[in-house]
C-alpha cells in the first residue's frame with residue numbers, strides 16, 4: 001500500500017478526503033491524546049451515511065474493533081477496521097460537540113465545534129449535509145457504568161498510534177480533530193493536538 005494523500009489537521013480543525021472502494025484511511029493521533037470525529041457519506045448520495053445505531057445493532061456491540069465493518073443508515077458496510085495500534089477505545093454513542101454543548105459547559109462567546117466543522121468541511125467538498133449524523137468518535141474514551149450511566153473520560157491513545165479502515169464503497173470522509181478544551185474529551189490538560197489523515201491504495 002502506498003500513501004496517496006496525507007493531511008495534517010490542527011487540533012480543533014477539520015478536513016475532508018474522497019476515497020474509493022478498496023482504499024484505506026489511517027487516522028493517527030500525532031502528538032498524543034486527541035479525539036477525531038469521523039463521518040462517512042456515500043460519494044454519490046449524501047443521504048446515505050455512516051450510522052452509529054445501524055452499526056451497533058448490526059454488530060451487537062457498542063463500538064467496532066479490528067475485523068468489524070461500520071454500516072450505513074441503509075445497513076450496508078461502508079468501512080472495515082483493518083488495524084488499530086491504539087488501545088481500541090473508540091466511541092459510537094456520543095453526539096458531536098456543537099455550539100450549545102459549549103454554552104451548557106459555561107463557555108461564553110464563539111467556540112469551534114465538531115458539528116460546525118462537519119458543515120464547513122461539507123461546504124469545502126461541494127457536498128450537502130442533509131442532517132448531522134452521529135460521528136464515529138475515534139480515540140474517544142466513554143465509560144459505561146453498571147448503573148447504565150456514561151461518562152467521557154481522558155483518551156488512552158498515545159502519540160503515533162492509529163486506526164486504519166478500508167473503504168467498502170466510494171466515500172466522502174470528514175474528520176474533525178475535536179476542539180473540546182473544557183471537558184476531559186481530549187485529556188485533562190485542556191489542550192487539543194493534531195491528527196494525521198492518510199489515504200493508502202495498492
Ligand SMILES: [Zn+2]
Pocket residue numbers: 037096097113114115178179180
Ligand atoms: Zn467535538
